[in-house]
Amino acid sequence: MELHNLQPAPGSNKSNKRIGRGPGSGYGGTSTRGHKGAKSRSGYKHKVGFEGGQMPLQRRVPKFGFKNINRVEYKAINLDALEALAAAQNLTKITVDDLRAAGLAPKGKPVKILGNGAIGRALEVQADAFSKKAEEAIAAAGGSVSKK
DSSP: OOGGGOOOOTTSOOOOOOTTSOGGGTSOTTTTSOSSSGGGSTTOOOOTTOBTTBOOHHHHSOOOOOOOTTOOOOEEEEHHHHHHHHHHHTOSEEOHHHHHHTTSSOTTSOEEEEOOSOOOSOOEEEESEEOHHHHHHHHHTTOEEEEO
C-alpha cells in the first residue's frame, strides 16, 4: 500500500445531488423544491418548532417538575462490591481512591456506600456518604466509617 494508490472503500462515497444544473441532471426546473410558495423561494426561513400553524409540540405538552441545581449525584457502591474488593486486594482500609483505581467509581463524582449485600470482615471505609444500613453493617462487622 502506497500513498498514491489509497482509495475509499467501495460504496463508502456517494456523489452529491447536483441541484439546479439543468434538465439533464434530473434535478433542474424547480430544483427539488416543488412549485411556488415560500418554501420554493431563496431566503426562506422557518421558526424552530413551527408546525404550519398547528399548535407546536412544545406548547401542547404541559410543563412539570424542576431541576434542582444544588442536587448532588452520587455513584452508589454496595457492600458486596466492597467485600469483593477487600478480598481481591487484601485490604483493611478502603478509600475513594481505591474504589476509583478498581474502576468502581468515576473520577470527580462523589461516592455513596449503600447497604445491599453482606460484609464479613472489619473494614475501615472512607467515602463521601453512607446509608444508615451500610453504616450499621460495617460497624456490626467490627469496622468503622469516615466521611471524606
